[in-house]
Amino acid sequence: xxxxxxxxxxxxxxxxxxxxxxxxxxxxxxxxxxxLTLTSLAIVYITLNATFVxxxxxxxxxxxxxxxxxxxxxxxxxxxxxxxxxxxxxxxxLISGTLIILVAIVLFVILENGLNWALFFPESENIIxxxxxxxxGVMFTSWVLPFEIISILLIVATTAALALAYEFKKSDxxx
Amino acid sequence: xxxVTSDWYLTLSAILFSIGFLGMMFRKxxxxxxxxxxxxxxxxxxxxxxxxxxLGLIDGQIAVFFVLVVAAAEVVVGLAIIVSIFKxxxxxxxxxxxxxxx
Numbered sequence: 001x002x003x004x005x006x007x008x009x010x011x012x013x014x015x016x017x018x019x020x021x022x023x024x025x026x027x028x029x030x031x032x033x034x035x036l037t038l039t040s041l042a043i044v045y046i047t048l049n050a051t052f053v054x055x056x057x058x059x060x061x062x063x064x065x066x067x068x069x070x071x072x073x074x075x076x077x078x079x080x081x082x083x084x085x086x087x088x089x090x091x092x093x094l095i096s097g098t099l100i101i102l103v104a105i106v107l108f109v110i111l112e113n114g115l116n117w118a119l120f121f122p123e124s125e126n127i128i129x130x131x132x133x134x135x136x137g138v139m140f141t142s143w144v145l146p147f148e149i150i151s152i153l154l155i156v157a158t159t160a161a162l163a164l165a166y167e168f169k170k171s172d173x174x175x
Numbered sequence: 176x177x178x179v180t181s182d183w184y185l186t187l188s189a190i191l192f193s194i195g196f197l198g199m200m201f202r203k204x205x206x207x208x209x210x211x212x213x214x215x216x217x218x219x220x221x222x223x224x225x226x227x228x229x230l231g232l233i234d235g236q237i238a239v240f241f242v243l244v245v246a247a248a249e250v251v252v253g254l255a256i257i258v259s260i261f262k263x264x265x266x267x268x269x270x271x272x273x274x275x276x277x
Contacts, residue, residue, distance in 0.1 A: 003178070003179050004177060004179060006179075007179045007183060007184075011183075011187050014187065014191060015187075015190060015191070015194070018191055018194040018195065018214055019194060021194075021195075021198060021207070021210050021211065021214060022194055022195075022197055022198035022201075022202070022207075022211065027204070027206055027207065030206075030207055030210055031210070034210050034213060034214070037191075037214065037217065038213075038217065041217055041220075041221065044184070044187075044221065045221075045224055048184070048224050048225065048227075048228050049228055050224045050227065050228075050236050050239075052236070053220075053224060053236050053239050053240065056240065056243060057220075057243070060243050060247055061213070061217075061243070061246075064247065065213070065246070065247060065250050068250060068251070068254055069206070069209075069210065069250075069254070072206065072254045072257060072258060073206065075258060075261075076206075076257070076258065076261045092201075095200040095201065098196070098200075099193070099196065099197055099200070102189075102192070102193040102196060103193055105189065106186065106189045106190055106193060109182075109186060109189070110186060115182050115183065115186060116182055117181075117182050117185050117186075119181065119182075119229065121229065121230055123180075123181065123229055124229065124230050124231030124232075125231070126231030127231065128227070128228070128231055128232070128233055130227075130233065130236045134233055135233060135236060135237060135240070138233050138234065138237060139237050139240070143234075143237050146241060150241055150244050150245070153244070153245065153248055154244065154247075154248055156248075157248035157249075157251050157252050158251070160251075160252050160255070161251045161252055161255045164252070164255035164256060164258075164259055165255055165258070165259070
């Protein structure tokens with residue numbers, strides 16, 4: 001019973017937060033809905049034995065990324081409401097088609113198949129614990145090349161953000 | 176006694192992805208669209224972690240780590256672009272961005 005509650009309560013808040021993100025009118029409410037979703041997801045990660053990822057999720061997403069979002073909302077202010085005008089012909093028809101396919105897949109699995117995704121691989125007996133030492137042991141041996149590449153990506157992103165935010169003066173370009 | 180299996184988590188992830196897709200397609204504000212991209216990325220992360228537990232392998236959690244870093248980098252650059260666009264046209268709506276098509 002505890003197991004089901006530990007899944008159901010965060011799952012409810014995840015979906016509630018996601019709906020707030022999509023449907024709220026005030027951008028600050030959207031951002032708060034995203035915080036709700038991300039925090040609840042961290043709880044789900046803990047129940048899935050991924051404690052380190054849950055901590056990183058809280059630090060990076062609910063901490064850094066959301067602060068950035070709120071900062072930008074404060075800078076550019078609360079925007080005008082969306083216009084419902086179509087800028088591409090037949091846009092909403094195409095979107096609805098794709099959306100119906102996604103919803104149909106989920107409903108088929110839930111109702112018709114009895115919540116069974118018919119996974120190809122059987123469930124493993126091996127219980128892993130996502131502790132920092134275990135993750136570091138794999139990341140710095142077999143995943144070390146992707147790790148180095150991701151560090152280059154971070155440097156490039158930082159430089160790009162600086163270049164976008166910096167206002168080049170006329171005298172700079174003359175040098 | 177019902178047991179919480181991987182299928183439950185996969186269903187939750189699919190629902191979260193669908194909601195994110197809905198918002199991405201129907202909202203016009205660039206900031207909200209970014210938040211919806213975050214929702215979709217988190218749905219994928221949940222799938223990765225479920226697979227990691229299902230298969231008993233740690234590699235899924237490492238993949239989540241990389242997705243997190245890429246998402247953070249993407250948000251930094253994306254928000255910088257939104258701010259510089261806003262300075263120019265006083266709105267974060269993507270409809271007005273059609274002026275950037277060459």
